[in-house]
Every structure is written in structure tokens, then in C-alpha cells.
Amino acid sequence: MSAIFTGCPTTMIRFLVSLFIFVTTLYAKLPTPTTLTLKNGLQVVLVQNKMAPVVSIGVLYKVGTADDPAAEVGLSHFLEHLMFKGTKKFKGNSYAENIKKLGGSHNAYTSYDLTHYICDVPIEGAPLTLEMEADRMTGLNFDNEKDLIPEQRVVHQERLMRMENNPFSEAIEAYLKACYWYHPYGVPPIGYPHHIDAYAHKSVMDHYKKWYTPNNASLIIVGDFNEKDVVALIKKYFDPIKAHTNPVRKRPQEPDHNGVTISLSQINKRNANTIIQYSYSVPAFHKMPKGEFEALTVLQHIIGSSDTSPIYKDLVIEERLALDVGLSGVGYSVDDRYINISATLSPDQCLQKIREKLRSTIDIFIKTGLNEDHITQAKKEILNGYAFIQDNRMGIRSLFADLAFGLSAKDITTADERISATTVEQVKSVYKKYLDKKPHVVLHLAPQKKTVIPSTEIQKPEEKTTLFHKLKSVFTSNS
Structure with a gap:
């Protein structure tokens, strides 16, 4: 589900370090997209691509590991996991099950600066997918600390697989600390084991309510769709969501290292x-x-x-x-x-x-x-x-x-x-x-x-x- 770290050949360590820290892409000469902003601040980008009757949908939130509380590093990544655990309307594993029934696929990743949920479905699956994305923007549902424990175990295993089993992991973590003495780019996006153990119900929900708001999000749709119909669906499902106070990123900035x-x-x-x-x-x-x-x-x-x-x-x-x-x-x-x-x-x-x-x-x-x-x-x-x-x-x-x-x-x-x-x-x-x-x-x-x-x-x-x-x-x- 998460794409924080990837394996890498020994001879490509420079790419491992770069990809570890940031998600970076090259640009293509694209058709001019249609852009609009809903009354609640949600930024929408629509790009027509007629190669197949499929749509690729991305919901992007401007929050990542560098925005996590200092005592709970990795909280944004943990929240990414919980976003697939159901809402009051779409309970349990309904999101994944519905996407599978549609013949689609889904994924998500968390980096230092963003969290991105992505889904690819046939065009006829767009209405249900947009409804589910809008619903989980505000409807995440879990009741108490016990609901967190299974997912904390999953994240511990993910860290074990991606970090402890990686021959470069210790070098990369030391490298990050050497680069960033104070800035949160100096910790791995998945956090450390003691951070994962510290996640609590209240802190997760506070983080969710602060950052998961339409005025801090973008909806990106690429594919073979009728623009008028898609805009109508977007307004139907996302317009009713109320904006919260616009969250402000407050991060300690790195001082001048004075030639060290x-x-x-x-x-x-x-x-x-x-x-x-x-x-x-x-x-x-x-x-x-x-x-x-x-x-x-x-x-x-x-x-x-x-x-x-x-x-x-x-x-x-x-x-x-x-x-x-x-x-x-x-x-x-x-x-x-x-x-x-x-x-x-x-x-x-x-x-x-x-x-x-x-x-x-x-x-x-x-x-x-x-x-x-x-x-x-x-x-x-x-x-x-x-x-x-x-x-x-x-x-x-x-x-x-x-x-x-x-x-x-x-x-x-x-x-x-x-x-x-x-x-x-x-x-x-x-x-x-x-x-x-x-x-x-x-x-x-x-x-x-x-x-x-x-x-x-x-x-x-x-x-x-x-x-x-x-x-x-x-x-x-x-x-």
C-alpha cells in the first residue's frame, strides 16, 4: 500500500538516497488541463487521455512526515494506512473490495511533503470511486486505541522489511541525520519503532482533522471521460464537504552549517x-x-x-x-x-x-x-x-x-x-x-x-x- 522505500542495486546508491527523501518526477509536454477550484477550496485538475476507457484518479494532501509531531514521526504514513480501514458508510475493507470488483487497482504513498492516494478504474467505476474518496476525506471511522494495534504491527513489519533488511538502511539513516541537524527531513518517513509505538487515537484523529480538508487537497483525474459529467460528479460528492481552517506548516528550519x-x-x-x-x-x-x-x-x-x-x-x-x-x-x-x-x-x-x-x-x-x-x-x-x-x-x-x-x-x-x-x-x-x-x-x-x-x-x-x-x-x- 505504501511506497516509501524501494530496493536498489548497490551501484545506484545515489538514486536510493534521492528517492528515499523525496518523490521527484520528470515533466512531459502535456495537453492543457482543465482546472477549477471548488467553493471549499479543493483544487481540481482534469486531463483528457483517450487511449483507453479508463481513468486514473489521485487525491493529494499537502501533508507528510515533515509535518508530523516530533514525538510521533511517521504519523502521516500511519494515517495513510488507516485511510483504507473504512468509514461509517463504507465499512471495513469496502474501499479495496469495491475497487477490486470494478477491475481496478489502488495504492498510496507518503513522502516528507505529501500524501498521495491513487486509483485506476474503468470509466464506469469513476462515480463510486469519487464517492468513496469524498467520504473518507472526512468520514474515517475507528473507535479506540485497540483499533490501532493491528495496523501498528503492520507498520512495524513494513519498517522491518524496508529498513532493517536493507543493507543500506543504517547508512541512509545516519546520512539523513548528518544532513539535517534540526529539520524533520532528517528522519525516515516511516519513523522509528518508538514513534510507531507512541501513536494514539487522539493524535491520529487530530492529525486527520487538521490536514485532511478540501482546502489542503487536490483531486487529479486523467483518462477518457466526459468532462461535463465528471465535473458534475466532483461537485456532487466534494462540494458538500466543509473546509477547515487552512493548516499551516510549522517546521524547524536548518541553520547554516558554517562550512562543516x-x-x-x-x-x-x-x-x-x-x-x-x-x-x-x-x-x-x-x-x-x-x-x-x-x-x-x-x-x-x-x-x-x-x-x-x-x-x-x-x-x-x-x-x-x-x-x-x-x-x-x-x-x-x-x-x-x-x-x-x-x-x-x-x-x-x-x-x-x-x-x-x-x-x-x-x-x-x-x-x-x-x-x-x-x-x-x-x-x-x-x-x-x-x-x-x-x-x-x-x-x-x-x-x-x-x-x-x-x-x-x-x-x-x-x-x-x-x-x-x-x-x-x-x-x-x-x-x-x-x-x-x-x-x-x-x-x-x-x-x-x-x-x-x-x-x-x-x-x-x-x-x-x-x-x-x-x-x-x-x-x-x-x-
């Missing part, structure tokens, strides 16, 4: 290769000057989106120092985030050599080798990639989840125009501004029997069970 670099290392017998990652703090997209976000997107593509990257050719194909290199983490978020330069070492290669070569190769290329041809090719590949989503109702619907970050439907459907306007000078400028400096966090992952960090950099672990001691964490002032 934190180095983390993990020796893991299940890790077949040595990985190094440098992480740099960047502002949330809405704080950036015009054009910077798009320039970072193009830069990310140039540095390591594929084996056509000049950096990949140098370090992987020609010098054979690495199996994989790249830049990741550029995407939308409510608050400031991190972008990452990373490499997976080739067997028997020296860590110190790749540390020096990775950063110097990128630096020299951006400052002296980057030209208009590179920018043009990168933009072409990005824009060509957008077209694939045209064939995918679910992909189109997922794009509009970025409404949770404050974008408008027009912002989403015109992203290609902003990418097209990106220049060489802009790409060089964002590199200098955000990456041509010491990283805040350096992460090393290595096989158990290979020494990858000079012994002078390793602190002797103490007999403690904290996450940082398990990882042989190292705090240094250089990278």
Missing part, C-alpha cells in the same frame, strides 16, 4: 563495491532565482544521467576508475534539500584516487569544456524523454503531485519551455554557486574486507548501540 563537513563510512558485507558520495545543500526550488532550478536539472543530466555523459566517458569508459558516476537529487521540495555527486569504484581501485579524480574531472569539464553542444544535447534528451509520459495516464497523474510543492498546473505543463531556455552560462553559474565548494556530507560505503579509509580518519567505535557508532562515523573539517 561530516564524513560517514560503513563497512558492509552485503555491499559488493565501494561507493563515495558528496552531498551539497541547495535551497528549495521556490527560493532559487529564475532559471536556476532548470539549470541544475540540465547540469544533473550532463554529469551523469547516462553513459553518454562526458564525465562517465572519462572516469568509467576511458580511465576505468569507476563503474558508475553521476549527479542526483535535483527535484522539488517544500524546504531546502541536498544534491549529490557520487561514484561506484571499479574493483581494486584506490578510494583516494577516485576522490581526487571525481571532483577535479567535473570541475575542469564544467569550467573549461562545457559548451553549447553539451547543453543542446542534454536539453534534447530531457525533452525527448518527456514524450514517453504521454502514453501513460498514471505518469501524467503523478506529474501533478507536484501541486503539493506550490506549483500551479501551468507551471507543471510548461516545464519544457523553461528547460529549453537554459543557457551555458546558467549551468556554469549554478555549478559554481552550489557545487564548487566543500560538501557538507561525505558518505563512503565499502565491502567488509576492503580498507577504503585511511586509518587516521577512523574513530575507534565505542561499545554503544547508536546508529552513528554502528557506522564508524567520522566528523572531519575536510573532504
Whole structure:
């Protein structure tokens, strides 16, 4: 039901870290959607797609783990689970059973900044699906603490499966803490076991009543539908819902780290290769000057989106120092985030050599080798990639989840125009501004029997069970 964490090959750790933190999507050149706002504040986006008599429906709430109470981290994710446990009208497992009878499918996910409920059904199933979605926006029904216990057990098992059984989980949790000293992006969306145990009936219902209100939600429908009929259904089921006081996100903001670099290392017998990652703090997209976000997107593509990257050719194909290199983490978020330069070492290669070569190769290329041809090719590949989503109702619907970050439907459907306007000078400028400096966090992952960090950099672990001691964490002032 929930899609918080996913498995990942060892050589793709940079993508694991990025996907762990945020749900990020690419944009397609979309048909102009129909948008409307109901009198209760519900934002509605309708996109016609005539490929099959099916509709993809998404209900998006602007609430995620970063909005949870400090003592009950993961409460938004837990509430996501409870949303499938019935209302007074549609009791028990009725939602899932009805979707199954319609021949449809459903899912949901919780990230730091949003909770998204998604459903795909034949067009004739749209009325019942919309009725159920409207009903559970206000009608969640469970009576007492005992009703929570079975789902708490489910979430504990989910954490066990997705975190404790993941060879990278401890490194990622330590990495998050190193990146975010105060901000709630520094905890996993599913929370920790003691958080899960702390969930109470009152806190769940308070959270639900505060955030699950039409003026804090968006309804997205993509598919083969009659617009007039669908709008009538939406108004029938959602118009009667009263808006609550508009919830305000109050999150502790991360202070300036004043040039501190934190180095983390993990020796893991299940890790077949040595990985190094440098992480740099960047502002949330809405704080950036015009054009910077798009320039970072193009830069990310140039540095390591594929084996056509000049950096990949140098370090992987020609010098054979690495199996994989790249830049990741550029995407939308409510608050400031991190972008990452990373490499997976080739067997028997020296860590110190790749540390020096990775950063110097990128630096020299951006400052002296980057030209208009590179920018043009990168933009072409990005824009060509957008077209694939045209064939995918679910992909189109997922794009509009970025409404949770404050974008408008027009912002989403015109992203290609902003990418097209990106220049060489802009790409060089964002590199200098955000990456041509010491990283805040350096992460090393290595096989158990290979020494990858000079012994002078390793602190002797103490007999403690904290996450940082398990990882042989190292705090240094250089990278």
C-alpha cells in the first residue's frame, strides 16, 4: 500500500538516497488541463487521455512526515494506512473490495511533503470511486486505541522489511541525520519503532482533522471521460464537504552549517563495491532565482544521467576508475534539500584516487569544456524523454503531485519551455554557486574486507548501540 522505500542495486546508491527523501518526477509536454477550484477550496485538475476507457484518479494532501509531531514521526504514513480501514458508510475493507470488483487497482504513498492516494478504474467505476474518496476525506471511522494495534504491527513489519533488511538502511539513516541537524527531513518517513509505538487515537484523529480538508487537497483525474459529467460528479460528492481552517506548516528550519563537513563510512558485507558520495545543500526550488532550478536539472543530466555523459566517458569508459558516476537529487521540495555527486569504484581501485579524480574531472569539464553542444544535447534528451509520459495516464497523474510543492498546473505543463531556455552560462553559474565548494556530507560505503579509509580518519567505535557508532562515523573539517 505504501511506497516509501524501494530496493536498489548497490551501484545506484545515489538514486536510493534521492528517492528515499523525496518523490521527484520528470515533466512531459502535456495537453492543457482543465482546472477549477471548488467553493471549499479543493483544487481540481482534469486531463483528457483517450487511449483507453479508463481513468486514473489521485487525491493529494499537502501533508507528510515533515509535518508530523516530533514525538510521533511517521504519523502521516500511519494515517495513510488507516485511510483504507473504512468509514461509517463504507465499512471495513469496502474501499479495496469495491475497487477490486470494478477491475481496478489502488495504492498510496507518503513522502516528507505529501500524501498521495491513487486509483485506476474503468470509466464506469469513476462515480463510486469519487464517492468513496469524498467520504473518507472526512468520514474515517475507528473507535479506540485497540483499533490501532493491528495496523501498528503492520507498520512495524513494513519498517522491518524496508529498513532493517536493507543493507543500506543504517547508512541512509545516519546520512539523513548528518544532513539535517534540526529539520524533520532528517528522519525516515516511516519513523522509528518508538514513534510507531507512541501513536494514539487522539493524535491520529487530530492529525486527520487538521490536514485532511478540501482546502489542503487536490483531486487529479486523467483518462477518457466526459468532462461535463465528471465535473458534475466532483461537485456532487466534494462540494458538500466543509473546509477547515487552512493548516499551516510549522517546521524547524536548518541553520547554516558554517562550512562543516561530516564524513560517514560503513563497512558492509552485503555491499559488493565501494561507493563515495558528496552531498551539497541547495535551497528549495521556490527560493532559487529564475532559471536556476532548470539549470541544475540540465547540469544533473550532463554529469551523469547516462553513459553518454562526458564525465562517465572519462572516469568509467576511458580511465576505468569507476563503474558508475553521476549527479542526483535535483527535484522539488517544500524546504531546502541536498544534491549529490557520487561514484561506484571499479574493483581494486584506490578510494583516494577516485576522490581526487571525481571532483577535479567535473570541475575542469564544467569550467573549461562545457559548451553549447553539451547543453543542446542534454536539453534534447530531457525533452525527448518527456514524450514517453504521454502514453501513460498514471505518469501524467503523478506529474501533478507536484501541486503539493506550490506549483500551479501551468507551471507543471510548461516545464519544457523553461528547460529549453537554459543557457551555458546558467549551468556554469549554478555549478559554481552550489557545487564548487566543500560538501557538507561525505558518505563512503565499502565491502567488509576492503580498507577504503585511511586509518587516521577512523574513530575507534565505542561499545554503544547508536546508529552513528554502528557506522564508524567520522566528523572531519575536510573532504
